Amino acid sequence: MASAEEIARAADRKDIRDRWLLSAPALIIILVAATGPLLIVLVYSFLTSAAYGGVEWKFSPEAWVSVFLERDIFDDTLSLADANITIFWRSIKLALMTTVVTLALGFPTAYFMATRSEKTRDLWLFLITIPFWTNLLIRTFAVLQIIRNEGIINTLLMKAGIISAPIQILFTDTAILIGMAYVYLPLMVLPIYASMEKLDFRLVEAGYDLYASRWQVLRRIILPLVKPGVIAGSILVFIPAIGAYVTPSILGGGKNMMISNFIELQFGQAHNWPLGSALAITVMVIVMIALLVYVRNTGAASGERRG
């Protein structure tokens, strides 16, 4: 005869088993949907490139070698993949610059919003989300209309007699930066605003009472308290910016490749799917490392403060 304890334990076990069984479909879907495509990309990166697109099911490290090294077309010497590094660095640099610009614009915006009265705050929040109603492509084309040689800015400046010939903004790195900053700005403002809203402004007042200057209040009180928002915003901007495709293609003129164009080239005209896969994974790893460094540093910093 089973004791009451054994019966209870059996019921517990059944309970746990039922829970697993019930959540199994969801878990399987998440596992397959999240890792399945990535696994395919990983496997493809180790295969041989077939002629004119696709892969042959034959192992080859060639793709990974050519991520880091390049064989000169004409004298067959191996050297560091200068072209790849240039392209990667361009994307990373642009993503960093976008993060800095959106932070510089987004932080004061969020501060302004958070210091309004409760009612008007909702209105400002609403205004910030308006760009999301329109497709990214259309917003980018709108920026193009503003900055092109016969666009609004140049026409106004020329009518006003400030310049005599149009300033070439379109098809430069500046154009890409303007476009990216515009597109990603809400992603920076919203998280900063969220943490700024929770900020207890009595602390700011206390700071002033203790004769802190404006700069000191910002640096010693506000910034540490809204740091999680700043970090979240920076991550939200940096990660999509590194893989940005539409904005650089339309505003940059396509003369200089970004990582995303480079990967697309491999799956399109270059017919090198394994290299494209290997490059895609490299980007993922770079983003992951950046994130890890970020999280570790901020974790250590907050630990120090607590201690």
Added chain:
Amino acid sequence: MNWKTKAGALCVALMASTGLARAEGVLNIYNWGNYTSPDVIKKFEEKYNIKVTITDYDSNDTALAKVRQGGTGFDIAVPSQTFVPIWIKEGLVLETDPSKMENFKNVAPEWANPDFDPGRKYTVPWAWGTIGIVVNTDAYKGPSDTWGIIFNTPDELKGKTNVVPEMNDVLFAATKYVGGEQCTDDKAVLKKVRDTLVAAKPNWIAMEYNTIEKMGAGDFKATSDWNGSALRQRLAHPEIHFFYPKEGYGIWSDNVVVLKEAKNVENAKLFQNFIMDPEVAAGLSAFHRYANGIAGSDKYMPADMKDAPEVVIPADVRSKGELQRLCSPEVQDIYSKIWTELQK
């Protein structure tokens, strides 16, 4: 049988026949975007009582990759001449033998037996054209019938010239410019090609496809381009002209094939035959703005295309045109390395 059962039987028969007709009356076309004349499709639908659906693609590579995967549900695709041999070799297309079709007699002699499909066993001409140079002659009045506009840009056009980023087209042009043969694997020539491209790039403003709008708005003053695109630009802006480079220019041709996995083979064959009719072909041209390869279609062409120098190649430059091929995988590999170096 009383009248009730008769009527019932009739109803069933009718339903069965319409059901059957519906199953047969479908054609799924897979074609480049903005390329298929809605008028011609409507005519085809009405004539044969077939419902046509059209799905777009944006590059030969996309189309090939998708059809290779299979299960697309498409009956017809329109690959370019460079890719047709791959489609045939990989067994993706059905041997419909258009050369035996009723309307085949209309195909212009120069397109009746092309290298990419000897004897026209698989393909029917859809459109063909050339790749040359477009210049805004208000901005530059010098001689423009040369790839030098792109590869040795004159001062007036520096920082105002665009290059359409079709890797194979650009490398074809650069090879011609340095005096080589298309698809050559001669390293000395390829090295010259690379050096020419790298040296030319600082004079370009952009490398993008959107030439009609940007030439019109004045963002570009010169570009490499397809002839039909050039025609549209000139019709909107008379100061924009198309030039055939004297070093040699590329000719392309898009062709209708029936897929091996097609479910509506008979309808697809009807379509292949249908578009070889001169009046229908002219209807296609009126929309996509390219020549069609069907003799006798010029009678029905829109007035602004009949004598357009973009569509009807002038006699003196006709011999400079060359049908472009897809190069060997080895040369393609070198091309993509040069291309990466160019765009890095």
